Amino acid sequence: MRDLWEAFTGFLRTFGALQLFLLRLIVESPRVLMRPRLVTQQIFNAGALSLVLIMVCGFFVGAVIGLQGHSNLARFGSEDILGLFSALSLMKELGPVITALLFAGRAGTALASEIGLMRTTDQLSAMEMMAIDPVIRVATPRFLGGAISMPLLTAIFTSVGILGSWVVGVPLLGVDAGAFWSQMQAGVGTADVWEGILKSIVFGLAASLIAVWEGYNAIPTAEGVGRATTRTVVITAVVILVFDFMITAMAISLG
Amino acid sequence: MNADHIVEIEDLHYARGTRPIFSGLNLNIRRGEVTAIMGPSGTGKTTLLRLITGQLVPDRGRIRVDGEWLAGLRRDGLYALRRKIGMLFQNGALLTDLSVYENVAFPLREHYELPERLIRHIVLTKLHAVGLRGAAEMLPTELSGGMARRVALARAMATDPRILIYDEPFVGLDPISMGVIVRLVRRMNDALGISSIVVSHDVQEINTVADSSYLISEGKVAASGSPDELSNAPSELVRQFMHGMADGPVPFHFPAPDYTSQLIGNGEGDDDA
Ligand SMILES: Nc1ncnc2c1ncn2[C@@H]1O[C@H](COP(=O)(O)OP(=O)(O)OP(=O)(O)O)[C@@H](O)[C@H]1O
Numbered sequence: 001m002r003d004l005w006e007a008f009t010g011f012l013r014t015f016g017a018l019q020l021f022l023l024r025l026i027v028e029s030p031r032v033l034m035r036p037r038l039v040t041q042q043i044f045n046a047g048a049l050s051l052v053l054i055m056v057c058g059f060f061v062g063a064v065i066g067l068q069g070h071s072n073l074a075r076f077g078s079e080d081i082l083g084l085f086s087a088l089s090l091m092k093e094l095g096p097v098i099t100a101l102l103f104a105g106r107a108g109t110a111l112a113s114e115i116g117l118m119r120t121t122d123q124l125s126a127m128e129m130m131a132i133d134p135v136i137r138v139a140t141p142r143f144l145g146g147a148i149s150m151p152l153l154t155a156i157f158t159s160v161g162i163l164g165s166w167v168v169g170v171p172l173l174g175v176d177a178g179a180f181w182s183q184m185q186a187g188v189g190t191a192d193v194w195e196g197i198l199k200s201i202v203f204g205l206a207a208s209l210i211a212v213w214e215g216y217n218a219i220p221t222a223e224g225v226g227r228a229t230t231r232t233v234v235i236t237a238v239v240i241l242v243f244d245f246m247i248t249a250m251a252i253s254l255g
Numbered sequence: 256m257n258a259d260h261i262v263e264i265e266d267l268h269y270a271r272g273t274r275p276i277f278s279g280l281n282l283n284i285r286r287g288e289v290t291a292i293m294g295p296s297g298t299g300k301t302t303l304l305r306l307i308t309g310q311l312v313p314d315r316g317r318i319r320v321d322g323e324w325l326a327g328l329r330r331d332g333l334y335a336l337r338r339k340i341g342m343l344f345q346n347g348a349l350l351t352d353l354s355v356y357e358n359v360a361f362p363l364r365e366h367y368e369l370p371e372r373l374i375r376h377i378v379l380t381k382l383h384a385v386g387l388r389g390a391a392e393m394l395p396t397e398l399s400g401g402m403a404r405r406v407a408l409a410r411a412m413a414t415d416p417r418i419l420i421y422d423e424p425f426v427g428l429d430p431i432s433m434g435v436i437v438r439l440v441r442r443m444n445d446a447l448g449i450s451s452i453v454v455s456h457d458v459q460e461i462n463t464v465a466d467s468s469y470l471i472s473e474g475k476v477a478a479s480g481s482p483d484e485l486s487n488a489p490s491e492l493v494r495q496f497m498h499g500m501a502d503g504p505v506p507f508h509f510p511a512p513d514y515t516s517q518l519i520g521n522g523e524g525d526d527d528a
């Protein structure tokens with residue numbers, strides 16, 4: 001009981017500290033954006049790290065949806081809406097969620113271990129001593145870089161995914177090409193697009209915040225950095241799936 | 256307040272967990288001098304430097320640096336103060352994603368809008384002073400420990416600080432570099448009129464550069480004075496340290512359970528002492 005209470009207050013304290021950290025990242029953002037090179041470099045880092053991975057995974061996820069979608073829709077004789085079916089699942093669910101999970105695994109872990117190692121080797125202290133605030137110089141650019149790349153990566157994942165489902169559906173399984181695209185165009189509404197974009201933005205903020213936070217607060221040992229990296233992936237995955245449910249529920253109740 | 260003192264420490268108390276590191280330390284560092292801080296490994300010399308630079312906050316007591324009480328400073332004030340301080344970290348702490356050149360240029364680029372030619376001039380001058388102009392394009396991971404520290408020294412000097420703090424600057428240097436760095440510390444101090452704090456175990460080397468020394472042991476200043484005064488001090492403890500004897504008032508061992516019983520392994524010794 002005492003332990004439970006301590007765990008609970010400990011969690012609240014960490015959560016409070018996390019919110020303060022997020023607040024500082026946001027407050028410092030305009031200043032960091034004035035030096036766009038700091039951010040573009042991080043976008044490039046996060047984006048380039050994940051790009052090929054995102055494209056390969058996007059293609060195969062799309063292809064599998066093409067397969068599954070086709071075989072299930074064929075039972076009702078409605079293969080024609082395969083394009084619409086793929087586009088909606090990719091845009092609203094699979095695109096944002098899988099991109100965020102891949103992002104956490106690739107770019108998030110890289111961020112957490114990089115910052116954690118800087119902590120371990122006193123690089124962050126050295127910056128503080130040079131009167132350079134590591135929250136501004138290290139944490140904020142990486143947070144922004146991650147948060148900006150996520151929607152871009154999601155868009156790429158979704159597009160490549162649709163291409164993948166087209167490859168399986170149209171040339172291989174013989175769905176009518178005209179129907180594939182026209183059903184998609186007619187069926188996808190602006191609300192669907194916005195839902196996907198909203199998710200990718202929220203997931204990007206969450207994944208980047210968690211990675212930067214874990215790295216920044218890593219225990220300064222090799223083991224501590226390892227733990228921070230693992231926690232980044234695990235916590236991000238849980239948070240993303242919970243947020244996904246909440247945003248979807250919200251979107252459905254509004255729509 | 257004493258205008259002669261660049262750093263004043265009054266009744267400093269600081270503990271890591273339950274283990275006290277400092278208990279009532281008083282220490283003044285005079286402006287324009289090279290002051291040595293000596294003490295056995297693990298007494299808290301690095302901790303003291305972190306307290307002086309405001310990276311750690313004392314449990315009790317006050318610290319004044321260049322006329323300002325650290326406790327009264329907010330982050331802006333603290334950062335303004337740190338711009339006057341250059342610090343050489345015990346392990347160098349170079350930024351591993353930047354080249355040697357960019358490491359030294361880093362504080363210049365962050366703090367000032369300087370034309371590239373001027374930055375280049377400053378960086379190469381500082382690297383030349385530590386004998387590593389030729390290593391400008393190397394990455395920190397390609398340097399040896401001693402080279403990394405010399406680059407860190409060049410970086411600490413880059414912005415021409417008023418106070419230079421060196422944490423173990425002589426460790427891992429060959430005799431030639433050592434001689435050069437010792438003279439560099441002295442020359443920087445005298446030519447630029449700055450104040451220097453040098454932490455070192457190295458009694459011989461430190462005696463050649465320091466104007467005055469403090470010997471710290473068990474959370475307090477155990478002795479202070481000029482190198483000569485320390486060498487000839489009557490105190491048992493000072494003699495032990497200055498002449499490197501294992502037996503004496505300073506324990507060579509970190510606090511530990513009884514050796515014999517721990518070796519015999521009856522388990523009692525494994526508990527937290
Ligand atoms: N992050 C930390 N957490 C807990 N204890 C610490 C931490 N850092 C240092 N200590 C303890 O504080 C004491 C003083 O450490 P410090 O690094 O200041 O010693 P030092 O005098 O610089 O030693 P050395 O000459 O070996 O560098 C040590 O006994 C160490 O165990």
Ligand SMILES: [Mg+2]
Pocket residue numbers: 300301302345422
């Ligand atoms: Mg030390």
